[in-house]
Amino acid sequence: MRRDESPFLLFPGAGSIGQAVTAVSDFYTAITEVAVHGRWDVDLSASAVEVLRKCFADQPSGLIVDLHDLSDPQGASAPLWSTARSWGERRRPPVPVVVCLPSAAPLAAVLRRRGARWFLPIYATVPEARAALIASAAHPExxxxxxxxxxxxxxxxxxxxxxxxxxxxxxxxxxxxxxxxxxxxxxxxxxxxxxxxxxxxxxxxxxxxxxxxxxxxxxxxxxxxxxxxxxxxxxxxxxxxxxxxxxxxxxxxxxxxxxxxxxxxxxxxxxxxxxxxxxxx
The missing domain is CATH 3.30.565.10 (Histidine kinase-like ATPase, C-terminal domain)
Incomplete structure (x- = not known):
């Protein structure tokens, strides 16, 4: 890396009161889980983009975005999660991205209306998402x-x-x-x-x-x-x-x-x- 480039250091989640984007990786599965907490706004959006950027840099075998604690009744965050799927597909090798949130959540309805079900898998729980990624993951050398x-x-x-x-x-x-x-x-x-x-x-x-x-x-x-x-x-x-x-x-x-x-x-x-x-x- 050039001297003026910054390493992709992701510190434990921090943010304003009630808002945070956290990430944890797993050595054995190489899956990274990102959780978004709080009310969706410009600051939380910027934090989510920065965390996703650093997670993709590690080239995980899969990325889970947990939105259970995200307050977004208008579904304003929906474009970012769809775009994150595209970011993962453009990595080499590709990084599959899945989302977790209750099926009755307003955001889930917005994602379905946007056609996300065809390209952005949505799971009710993180364990379900993790199991699906493990089952479908390629096995790198x-x-x-x-x-x-x-x-x-x-x-x-x-x-x-x-x-x-x-x-x-x-x-x-x-x-x-x-x-x-x-x-x-x-x-x-x-x-x-x-x-x-x-x-x-x-x-x-x-x-x-x-x-x-x-x-x-x-x-x-x-x-x-x-x-x-x-x-x-x-x-x-x-x-x-x-x-x-x-x-x-x-x-x-x-x-x-x-x-x-x-x-x-x-x-x-x-x-x-x-x-x-x-x-x-």
């Missing part, structure tokens, strides 16, 4: 390991990256992916001091790296030192190195802690133009 919060565990990082890159014919990513994953694991060892779950997944022409620990503390964005951009020790928690090597990185809360992720991709072939991920702006 994914390696997982579980580590103890011990510095010796860092020795396992090169092995899993070597195996992934050899299996998926990505030899040019061995060095940057090893460096990024080692920093994420070291950060979890130093600060979470809990069991660490690691996943390495194939993503188009690159790798998606995930580190899950039991600490709820979302890491801060790295603070660069003017005139000394290459010294990770002076950039805070080693995340400056992650920022410089990864195409994107971020963090999401989970029900048992947090998940920190990063993507590392191969550069486009000479004479070819890289295809950017669709924007949700």
């Amino acid at each position: 994914r390696l997982t390991i579980h580590l103890a919060p011990d510095p010796d565990a860092l020795a396992e990082v090169p092995a899993v990256i070597d195996y992934a890159c050899a299996s998926w014919n990505l030899p040019e990513l061995v060095q940057p992916a090893t460096a990024v994953l080692a920093e994420l694991v070291a950060n979890a060892i130093d600060h979470a001091r809990s069991r660490i779950d690691v996943a390495v997944s194939r993503r188009r022409a690159g790798l998606h790296l995930t580190v899950h620990d039991r600490s709820p503390d979302i890491p801060p964005a790295p603070r660069y030192v003017a005139g000394d951009p290459g010294d990770p020790a002076r950039q805070g928690l080693g995340l400056g190195l992650v920022h410089s090597l990864a195409d994107a990185w971020g963090a999401l809360p989970t029900r048992t802690g947090k998940l920190v992720w990063a993507t590392v991709s191969t550069p486009p072939a000479t004479g070819k133009t890289a295809t950017a991920e669709p924007s949700i702006e």
Whole structure:
């Protein structure tokens, strides 16, 4: 990422009194759940767009939007949820988006009138939505390991990256992916001091790296030192190195802690133009 780009850090839900947009991810299913609370207005809409943007950046296997606690009797939020489905479809690979709310809710009636039932699945409960996404999800190429919060565990990082890159014919990513994953694991060892779950997944022409620990503390964005951009020790928690090597990185809360992720991709072939991920702006 460029130095002037911000990581996709999603802190536990905050907002004005009675209003919030919260998100939790799940390491094992890779499904992210977004819940919208309070009366729908311009501020809540802006918060929802920002949270969705950060959730899509992580490329989840599916996204559930829970609207049970949203007060929107006029259905003013309906266009955003339909648009979110389109955002997910344009991701590569696509991210299926589903909505949860009572069938008798005014918003549900508005969505039905807009024809959402044909392209935006609506479920009465989050467990129903989660089960449907799990049943229909594609199974990406994914390696997982579980580590103890011990510095010796860092020795396992090169092995899993070597195996992934050899299996998926990505030899040019061995060095940057090893460096990024080692920093994420070291950060979890130093600060979470809990069991660490690691996943390495194939993503188009690159790798998606995930580190899950039991600490709820979302890491801060790295603070660069003017005139000394290459010294990770002076950039805070080693995340400056992650920022410089990864195409994107971020963090999401989970029900048992947090998940920190990063993507590392191969550069486009000479004479070819890289295809950017669709924007949700």
